[in-house]
Amino acid sequence: MFRNRLLTVGLRASVPHREGLHRTAVNYAGARRRHASSAATEITEHNVRQKTMEDLGGPSFLTTLNWLFLKGYLPKTQQMQVEHSKIYGPLWKSKYGPMVVVNVASADLIEQVLRQEGRHPVRTDMPHWRRYRALRNQAHGPLTEMGAKWQRIRSILNPRMLKPQHVSSYGITINDVVTDFLEKLVWLRAKDGGGVMVNDVAGELYKFAFEGISSVLFESRMGCLNDEVPEETQKFIYSVGEMFRLSAVVVLFPQSVWPYLPLWKKFVAAWDYLFKVGEQLWHREVRTIQWLNKVDLHQDVEGAYLTHLLLSEKMTVTEILGSITELLLAGVDTTSNTISWALYQLAQNPSIQDQLYHEVRSVCPGNKMPDSDDIAQMPYLKAVIRETLRLYPVVPGNARVTVDKEIVVGGYLFPKQTLFHLCHYCVSHDENIFPNSRVFQPERWLRGREEKSKQHPFGSVPFGFGVRACLGRRVAELEMYLLLSRLIRRFEVRPDPNGAEVKPITRTLLCPATPINLQFLDRGAQRAPGPAAGASL
Numbered sequence: 001m002f003r004n005r006l007l008t009v010g011l012r013a014s015v016p017h018r019e020g021l022h023r024t025a026v027n028y029a030g031a032r033r034r035h036a037s038s039a040a041t042e043i044t045e046h047n048v049r050q051k052t053m054e055d056l057g058g059p060s061f062l063t064t065l066n067w068l069f070l071k072g073y074l075p076k077t078q079q080m081q082v083e084h085s086k087i088y089g090p091l092w093k094s095k096y097g098p099m100v101v102v103n104v105a106s107a108d109l110i111e112q113v114l115r116q117e118g119r120h121p122v123r124t125d126m127p128h129w130r131r132y133r134a135l136r137n138q139a140h141g142p143l144t145e146m147g148a149k150w151q152r153i154r155s156i157l158n159p160r161m162l163k164p165q166h167v168s169s170y171g172i173t174i175n176d177v178v179t180d181f182l183e184k185l186v187w188l189r190a191k192d193g194g195g196v197m198v199n200d201v202a203g204e205l206y207k208f209a210f211e212g213i214s215s216v217l218f219e220s221r222m223g224c225l226n227d228e229v230p231e232e233t234q235k236f237i238y239s240v241g242e243m244f245r246l247s248a249v250v251v252l253f254p255q256s257v258w259p260y261l262p263l264w265k266k267f268v269a270a271w272d273y274l275f276k277v278g279e280q281l282w283h284r285e286v287r288t289i290q291w292l293n294k295v296d297l298h299q300d301v302e303g304a305y306l307t308h309l310l311l312s313e314k315m316t317v318t319e320i321l322g323s324i325t326e327l328l329l330a331g332v333d334t335t336s337n338t339i340s341w342a343l344y345q346l347a348q349n350p351s352i353q354d355q356l357y358h359e360v361r362s363v364c365p366g367n368k369m370p371d372s373d374d375i376a377q378m379p380y381l382k383a384v385i386r387e388t389l390r391l392y393p394v395v396p397g398n399a400r401v402t403v404d405k406e407i408v409v410g411g412y413l414f415p416k417q418t419l420f421h422l423c424h425y426c427v428s429h430d431e432n433i434f435p436n437s438r439v440f441q442p443e444r445w446l447r448g449r450e451e452k453s454k455q456h457p458f459g460s461v462p463f464g465f466g467v468r469a470c471l472g473r474r475v476a477e478l479e480m481y482l483l484l485s486r487l488i489r490r491f492e493v494r495p496d497p498n499g500a501e502v503k504p505i506t507r508t509l510l511c512p513a514t515p516i517n518l519q520f521l522d523r524g525a526q527r528a529p530g531p532a533a534g535a536s537l
């Protein structure tokens with residue numbers, strides 16, 4: 001009874017197909033394993049019947065709870081994707097409380113979903129994030145807005161975030177942050193690491209990423225890399241973590257009980273703080289602009305993203321605040337986790353690190369600050385980041401809702417409003433697409449390699465695809481390239497001799513389960529630049 005009720009609630013979006021469900025229940029009773037590759041249609045005596053979502057196999061809510069809580073997959077849902085795809089094939093449905101989710105775990109099928117997106121793709125309706133904004137009268141940003149309003153926001157935010165000539169202008173600002181971060185590493189290893197070791201590199205990179213994105217957005221420094229991190233910055237960092245942690249739990253409860261949950265109050269408080277910081281930074285920027293009299297001059301201001309938004313006068317203050325807060329939120333853990341994993345892998349693989357070092361030294365010798373033109377000549381550096389994002393996709397699974405039309409995927413017809421979960425982690429570890437998939441091999445991304453030419457274009461799409469893909473991709477890449485190239489040029493990175501293997505864990509994003517501690521040794525002046533990697537990406 002309980003199960004039936006959940007099923008009914010969960011399938012509310014597919015009412016037109018209920019009849020199909022009953023028929024299917026009879027036709028397929030007892031069938032446990034279903035594979036999307038099986039025939040698209042079922043041929044009966046009288047007709048050919050289109051398979052629908054109801055025909056898909058997958059775990060019940062209780063089975064899912066068992067996996068999450070008893071089998072212990074809650075912190076490693078990325079691995080649950082892999083295990084479930086072994087049981088159910090590349091397409092299956094799971095139930096999470098009242099939600100039914102269709103999991104898609106093959107590059108072909110992910111391509112089918114993404115290529116059928118309309119003009120206004122929706123990730124999920126994120127009811128809890130939207131409810132907060134309604135409660136506090138705050139505007140939606142690119143992460144939470146939908147439909148034509150979302151498209152309008154993106155059309156305003158896109159140019160200065162994605163156009164190469166604008167993004168490369170952030171290089172100087174980011175290089176300043178990188179300089180401070182390298183000094184911070186030196187300070188940390190002297191202070192707590194016996195002159196070599198830096199503990200919890202991901203935590204330090206989190207501060208780097210926060211400083212990096214805020215300096216791009218506001219052109220002002222937050223002091224995250226100071227010896228003593230300002231209290232409000234620490235609280236912002238804490239609030240982001242709390243908000244993500246509580247998000248995953250709040251959404252499991254019916255919306256009607258949210259206001260009565262203590263965790264809802266904490267969730268609201270975390271968001272309040274994030275918006276408060278956004279507002280403070282906004283005020284600071286407005287004062288600077290007024291001081292510089294830039295508004296009167298209407299000059300083209302390269303650099304500060306917020307200044308540009310303010311001067312363009314295309315958004316209201318509330319809208320700018322909504323967008324800036326979401327950009328801050330999206331731009332920190334993503335970049336910092338990715339660089340942490342890249343360093344972790346480079347430390348384990350000295351020959352790969354050497355190859356990267358030689359490439360950087362040959363393109364950018366001495367203390368020259370790399371810029372976008374230099375980066376363009378560093379295919380190996382780019383391959384290192386691509387491979388890191390394949391092995392550790394920071395967004396391990398991405399949601400997509402079919403809003404206004406039915407679509408066919410893997411031969412199954414899905415109704416409007418179907419919620420798809422694209423299992424990127426599972427696909428980017430698929431041996432058929434990436435041989436030796438567990439091994440860190442940047443070479444597989446180098447042009448001219450046979451493997452590269454055979455790769456499926458949707459085998460690893462860490463920034464998403466299409467019009468709703470990551471807004472911060474170019475800035476994130478620039479940050480990661482500048483930091484990694486300068487860091488490897490200056491230090492030789494080695495693993496913690498007493499450290500155990502660091503595994504990934506899913507806390508909304510894919511993070512290191514245990515702290516990553518690494519040794520940073522100054523590169524000897526005697527090391528001569530070696531040959532460049534010689535390949536191109």
Ligand code: HEM
Nearest residue numbers: 142330331334335395462463464465468469470471472476
């Ligand atoms: C390694 C770094 C990053 C990775 C791997 C990453 C990945 C992603 C992914 C997978 C999505 C969802 C795309 C989709 O649904 O198709 C996304 C969305 C988004 N990202 Fe990133 N991201 C990164 C860094 C950043 C940074 C630095 C920013 C901010 C400057 C940012 C801002 C956003 C925003 C605003 C969205 C929502 C876009 C929309 O819905 O229109 N991301 N990102």
